[in-house]
Amino acid sequence: MDFSPQFISSVSGESALPSNLRLPPNLIGVAPQKRASPSGSDLPVLRRCEADIPAHLAPAQTWLESLGSRDSEPLGVVDLHPDVFSVPLRLDILHAVEVWQRNFKRISHAKVKSRAEVSGGGRKPWNQKGSGRARHGSIRSPLWRGGGVAHGPRGPSSYYYMLPMKVRVQGLKIALTAKLAQDYLHIVDSLEIPTPDPHYLLDLVKHRQWGDSILIVDVGDEFPQNILKATEDMKTVNIIPAIGLNVHSMLKHESLVLTLEAVKFLEKKLLWHDVRYVPLYPFKLPYSDLP
């Protein structure tokens, strides 16, 4: 059904549409072309999930791509565990985790002096009775100009709190599910690129319509030198180790690029919380059956 507006010249005569109905010409509304679904393709499944999948669920599938050249075709299909990449999308949990990330680190240094801390104001300015003026006990009371503040912010204060561990884990799973569902998740075999030139990456991203901002995630301390150099000066393309993955970064960057090792690592870490026992003491202390 075609919804294009009919541009009939109206009463004013100068422009077809009034100013509150006109769309700006540079509006970002071009939807990226949808890729074909990997379920009906001939390419082989290059990775199966290590953990057992419940019988009533089917693994989520997505393409395995390569960063080697700009025009390379997808190498194959990758299976993703449904309990990490197809969980029900609880936006309230996502919101709670995002707000937690913003606030738990926050320390506000706002402080104002109370009437006891402002210099001076120990003496009664004039006699209680006889002077005709209002009665006062000190020149630094909150009523006076230059006096202390009665109920102001007091000292560095912290907004620290912790959400339950399973809520934070579920937030990560929901964010990953959302990225996959909206076609913003890309799995890559490795982060090897031919040149350390940032233009190569920008060109690749633009050609494949990955989005404006990319978050690249890989496991381990060592990254290939080329991609490190390429992303060094780029603001919107960021590379982080898999330990640093978090909901805020996933929401801030439009697209998420995971390597196969990163997918394996995340699945292992996030699925463990579904089958673990309640901790008797914090997990940082040694347990005999935990690695």
Place this chain on the structure above:
Amino acid sequence: MSVFGGVFRQSSARLFSTGTCARTRMHAVPKLRELDRWTEKRGVFGVYDNIGILGDFKAHPKDLIRGPVWLRGFSGNELQRLIRKKRMVGGRMLTEDKHSLDKRISFLYRRFNRYGKHR
């Protein structure tokens, strides 16, 4: 109902504005601050917040907090914060600051525990 009428019938919405409602003058609206949403700090904000659950619990997110020693991974009302400050750094505070701290602690103790409905 009128929304569906406007979608399915083309050009049935009014093509001119009559200007009767909301005669708000927009002459003094302050301009939005121009912020760079992709600075170094904003681009990598939040990284390592899940260092516990993804990093074998060797570190806790509260270890990431940068701030005064007595406030890292702690939250409380003013009296609790001041008592904690006194315990942790009271020994090395300057004399006047220590004096103000002690005065404030005794004032808050009396206020919370002796006056008002909640004592």
